[in-house]
Amino acid sequence: MEFDDEDIAYEFYNRYAGDVGFSIRKFWHDKSSTNVIRTKKFVCSREGFNKRNTSDACQRKRADTRVGCMAEMTIKITPTGKYAIASFSNTHNHELITPSKAHLLRSQRRMTEAQKAQIDILNDSGVRSKEGHEVMSRQAGGRQSLTFTRKDYKNYLRSKRMKSIQEGDTGAILQYLQDKQMENPSFFYAIQVDEDEMMTNIFWADARSVLDFDYFGDVICFDTTYRTNNYGRPFALFVGVNHHKQTVVFGAALLYDETTSTFEWLFETFKRAMSGKEPRTILTDQCAAIINAIGTVFPNSTHRLCVWHMYQNAAVHLSHIFQGSKTFKNDFGKCVFDFEEVDEFISAWNKMIEEYNLNDNQWLHHLFEIKEKWALVYGRQTFCADMKSTQRSESLNALLKRYLHSDFYASQTSPRMPKVHMLIQASKAYTPAIFEIFREEYDMVMGCCLYNNDHTLSTSEYKVIDSAKHGEHGFLVKFDPNEIKVSCSCKKFEFVGILCRHALKVLDHNNIKELPSEYILKRWTKYAKIGSSQANRKCANDEDARVVLARRYGSLCRSYNNILSKAAENEEAYALLERTSLELMEQVDQIMQANKSEGKSKVDRNAGGTSTTSEVIPNFTVSNENDQMPSEVPNDPSENLQDKHF
Structure with missing residues (x-):
């Protein structure tokens, strides 16, 4: 017989061995100077003899698996470049396996692509290799019917896990993490290993990240969409925004998979690195494993879904609608962002479903079931630091350059403005980026119309119509003149932490020319990092x-x-x-x-x-619990504002 290459010859001999009842292995080969195989020999797996360990230390006596079997097939290259059988022997000196058990022989064991896919699903669901193998054995009618063993199951997962990892990479990772901790003992890292002592998940956070989380960790975004590393592993980032509205990194991880157990380990490790502190709000994508893990590890945190990811998923599941309609994207966006009242949102959603004939769309049906996690009408009362998405528009590289200058710029410059006491007060307290947001709200006060609604001895209610919003819907603003407290139905202060134009309109109407201290959150000020953490x-x-x-x-x-x-x-x-x-x-x-x-x-x-409940800062006191700051602030904070972020 002749074969086009040595691999085809091996497959032929292996099929023959399976029919007869024995296993084979590759024995030796001979190559030419040009690296072409000239001769190759395949033998029965029981060829030769086992090497015996005669030392007294050898406690376990292994059975002999090689008994000097002479069965073999040798191929040799021909002048035409094909391989022909040069010798063949069918002389076995051992018992052969019956055809019903031949599939359990080592060279006969196989994993189909369908079986590999099922193993991946079981592993992603957190099923251990032993239990997973048992499940697949029962499905096949017993272990004797499965075409691979439990060891093959584990080897497949291991090879997948270590795919493309170069020799020495694991040691290099450990060396790097240890070196960073030697440079700064506050550097935190943790490594998770599996039952085979193989490295699976890695988390790290430097000292600056830990400190930043203490100041700005009230809202975090958790994202696993980055897969730019060579291994294709999920690269997870914990990020937030500082008092300059810049992205800050609280920690990072390289993960083996995206299962509930993996995320539970990661979140527990993150919480341990941050001294047990939990965020008030977490933004993630719609991954079920992440949602389950957050419910277990961060039960006191509010979980919101990332709007950016939701749009990406909608583009996939509703591609025919996006392509066939010019108005659907706008209508879908309104449901996400635009409505102030729940009834209006429900009405608009139902209208959209009917108009675009989407009553049978299961993805939209499931999305509506979890509407409280993504629709802004349900989340305005939740503080999110003005973040709606895990995707920050600026790149980290561009931000890195600005980190070196922001605090210094904030301490050395002041924006030009008319002599309005509230604006002067805000400019001294807020960072430049936050002051611009506040100033935009203040500038729009003149575009708001105020109408008296109701008055009692303790509170007054006003209807404020915003000309920028087009329409006469208006916002309900409640004002307590005794406590100087104000609240608006738009919930901007609750969501962003800055008073809205509607509330400012009511304060101005009542001759309040200075921002009450409780409406200046410390985390948005130039003094966010002052005080013990x-x-x-x-x-x-x-x-x-x-x-x-x-x-x-x-x-x-x-x-x-x-x-x-x-x-x-x-x-x-x-x-x-x-x-x-x-x-x-x-x-x-x-x-x-x-x-x-x-x-x-x-x-x-x-x-x-310390048992004290407040942080003392020159000229004013800041409450830890409420995270608020009075209007009187120091004029020259430059000594405290030289922090750099990397």
Whole structure:
């Protein structure tokens, strides 16, 4: 017989072996100087003899699998470039397998593409390899009927997991993470391994990320859509916005898969890295595994769906509507963003379904069932820091350049404006980016018309019609003159954290020329990072002394990092820090000696925290609980605003 190449010859001999009842393996080959195989030999898997371990340390005696079988087939290249059988032997010195069991022989075991797809589904659902193999065995009518073993099942998952990973990459990852932690002990990383001790998921967050989360982690976006790495693994980012409306990264992860168990591990690890603090709001895509994990790990957080992802999914599931109609995109967008009242939203949705004949569309039906997570009419009362999507429009590369200048620019510049007390007050408090948003609202006050609705002894209600909104629907604004409190049905303050034009109109009507302190959120001001962080105070609540010690050390590293970097740039500042550090060391030694003499523990848990409920900042006090700031603020914050984000 002749074959076009050696692989075809192997497949032929393997099929023959399966019919007869034995397994084969490749034995040896001979190549020419041009790397062409000239001769190749295939043998019975029981050819040769096992090497015996004669040492006393060998406790487990393995059965002999090789018994010197002589069965073989050798092929040799011909002048035409094909391969012909040069020798063949069918002499076996062992018992052959019956045809009904031949599929269990090593060379006969096979996984079809359909079986691989089912394994992937089971694995993505969090089913372990043992249970998954049992499921597929029952479906096939028993293990004897399945064309692969449990070991093959595990090997397939392992090969998929390690796909394209170069030799040494795992060690390089560990070395990199360890080096970063050596540079800064506050660098946090965690690695998850599977039952075979194989690396699966990796999470990391540097000291700046941890500190930024403490200041701006009230709203986070979690996104796994980035797959630019060579391994095709999901690259997950935890991001938010700082007081300059810039993207900040709280942490990152490389994941093996996107199952509920993976996300639960990731969210638990993230929470541990952030000293147990949970965000108020989380934005994600519509992944069921993410939704399940958030419900388990962050039960107190409000979960919102990313509008950008929803539009992308709509373009896929409703492509025929998008392509066939010029108005559907606009009508769909109105349902997402435009309505102030639930009844109006429901009416518009039903009208859209009828108009475009979408009553039988299951995707839209499911989307409507979870409308509270994406329709803005249900989410205006939820603080989202003005974020509606996990996709930030600016690229991280462009943002990186601006991070180096934003705080300095905010401290050294002031916008030009008319001498209006409220605008002057806001310009001193807010960062430039946030002030522009507030100023836009203030400028639109003159475009609003106010009508008295109802008055009682304690509150007044007004109807405010916004000329920019076209129509006479109007917004209901309630005002308490005694407490100087105002609220609007548009919920801009609740959603964004900045007073809307409608509320400002009512304040102006009642001769309130200064913003009440509770309507200036600290997280939007130039002073968002002033004061001790919650991460520093968290130590007092930990019971494990080693955890307390590690967190205190990390907290001090973060606190002194900026001081050290600044002092190194100036000779006088450097000398000051040198002198001060010696004095501090003497004081620390005195405290340690005093504690030893009193028999106190080296890790005094009560020393790591404080029972105070407010952060004291020069000229004003900021409440941690309410995250608000009074109108009186310091005039020169430049000393505190040299932080850089990377």
